[in-house]
Amino acid sequence: MMKFSIPIIFLLFASSCFSFSYSTEQYTSIFSFGNSLADTGNFLITAAQAFPMVARLPYGITYFKRPTGRFCDGRLVVDFVAEALGLPLLPPYLARASNFQQGANFAVAGATALNPAFFIQRGLGSLLWTNYSLSTQLAWFEELKPSLCHTHQDCSKYFKKSLFLLGEIGGNDYNYLLLLGRVTIQQVYTYVPMVIQEVADAAQRLIEHGAVNLVVPGNLPIGCNPLYLTVLRSPNPADYDAITGCLKPLNQFSMYHNALLITALEKLRLKNPHANIVYADYYNAALQLDLFPFKFGFIHGPLITCCGSGGGPYNVNVSAFCGAPGSRLLGDPSSYLNWDGIHLTEAGYLNIANGLLYGPYADPPIIHYN
Numbered sequence: 001m002m003k004f005s006i007p008i009i010f011l012l013f014a015s016s017c018f019s020f021s022y023s024t025e026q027y028t029s030i031f032s033f034g035n036s037l038a039d040t041g042n043f044l045i046t047a048a049q050a051f052p053m054v055a056r057l058p059y060g061i062t063y064f065k066r067p068t069g070r071f072c073d074g075r076l077v078v079d080f081v082a083e084a085l086g087l088p089l090l091p092p093y094l095a096r097a098s099n100f101q102q103g104a105n106f107a108v109a110g111a112t113a114l115n116p117a118f119f120i121q122r123g124l125g126s127l128l129w130t131n132y133s134l135s136t137q138l139a140w141f142e143e144l145k146p147s148l149c150h151t152h153q154d155c156s157k158y159f160k161k162s163l164f165l166l167g168e169i170g171g172n173d174y175n176y177l178l179l180l181g182r183v184t185i186q187q188v189y190t191y192v193p194m195v196i197q198e199v200a201d202a203a204q205r206l207i208e209h210g211a212v213n214l215v216v217p218g219n220l221p222i223g224c225n226p227l228y229l230t231v232l233r234s235p236n237p238a239d240y241d242a243i244t245g246c247l248k249p250l251n252q253f254s255m256y257h258n259a260l261l262i263t264a265l266e267k268l269r270l271k272n273p274h275a276n277i278v279y280a281d282y283y284n285a286a287l288q289l290d291l292f293p294f295k296f297g298f299i300h301g302p303l304i305t306c307c308g309s310g311g312g313p314y315n316v317n318v319s320a321f322c323g324a325p326g327s328r329l330l331g332d333p334s335s336y337l338n339w340d341g342i343h344l345t346e347a348g349y350l351n352i353a354n355g356l357l358y359g360p361y362a363d364p365p366i367i368h369y370n
């Protein structure tokens, strides 16, 4: 008996190794679109006037040891995805000197899904951090495409091995309206179908260019965001979730956006049966961290911002964000979920990335056994 058990174990082990390496070798490039959740430097290259603090430490303090333009202490979801696929961290598209054969990042902090005209028409144009909305990012992709592949056949072969991360995008459209525009949430609900249409149109445009593998994230639970909790605090205790302390009406709004996105993606799948269109459930991936922070090593309250100036219950002071004079780190960023009141820490993004790479927050997960 003993004589046979060793080779059998060896065979099982060898075959699982084989399928694992096969699945990680399926992508040779990544193209990313979105906002500050995914921006690896574009906003900084455009001078970062709306948020100059991103150009200084403590941004970047954990991993890069210098500010890179990421709105985080370290790496973002897109960085962890690149690492897991054995690809280099994505260069920002506006760093023109880069080689983009293994991918490019078009995401810009502050970017919206809707065109700037939507905000300008409503007198809110001056609020925008950037005019590089989703349609501009797609135009950049189209500008880059001739340098990546030539004939239709060539492009189809190249993009079959590309992963397209489309978002998260749309969250800022609501951030500007709800946090700065003083528009009621009822009114913002009426804009959600327009935002979803922009995302769906972008996905369709990418598919027509040859994209086959798309991951489209939904919105985070914005009611658990320390900036929202600070700016839109409610006098009504019933507005707060008893377990998480998050604002329920805002989380319901995120769920509404996500429900419409899921429906739009289902329509896209019917229209493009050859494409793999995966919804990434950022909402539940993040909410589990708010529900069970200790399980993930977040020993401080998940609604308390690591980097801020000590004001209020969430350590958010809208007059002195992270990096401004008077702000400081409350402790080790790896023990906090939230980094600067708006964005998560590297430790937070790592958990979200793992949920997309290995499941259950992407179905199928990005890395799966073929």
Ligand SMILES: *[C@@H]1O[C@H](CO)[C@@H](O)[C@H](O)[C@H]1NC(C)=O
Residues within 6 Å of the ligand: 116, 125, 128, 129, 130, 131
């Ligand atoms: C966006 O474009 C408008 C109109 O051209 C301009 O006034 C505004 O300064 C631009 N905003 C940014 C952040 O570049």
Ligand SMILES: *[C@@H]1O[C@H](CO)[C@@H](O)[C@H](O)[C@H]1NC(C)=O
Residues within 6 Å of the ligand: 309, 310, 311, 312, 317, 318, 319, 320, 325, 326
């Ligand atoms: C918020 O920051 C401003 C500007 O630095 C400061 O004057 C104010 O005292 C701070 N508020 C709190 C509650 O810490």
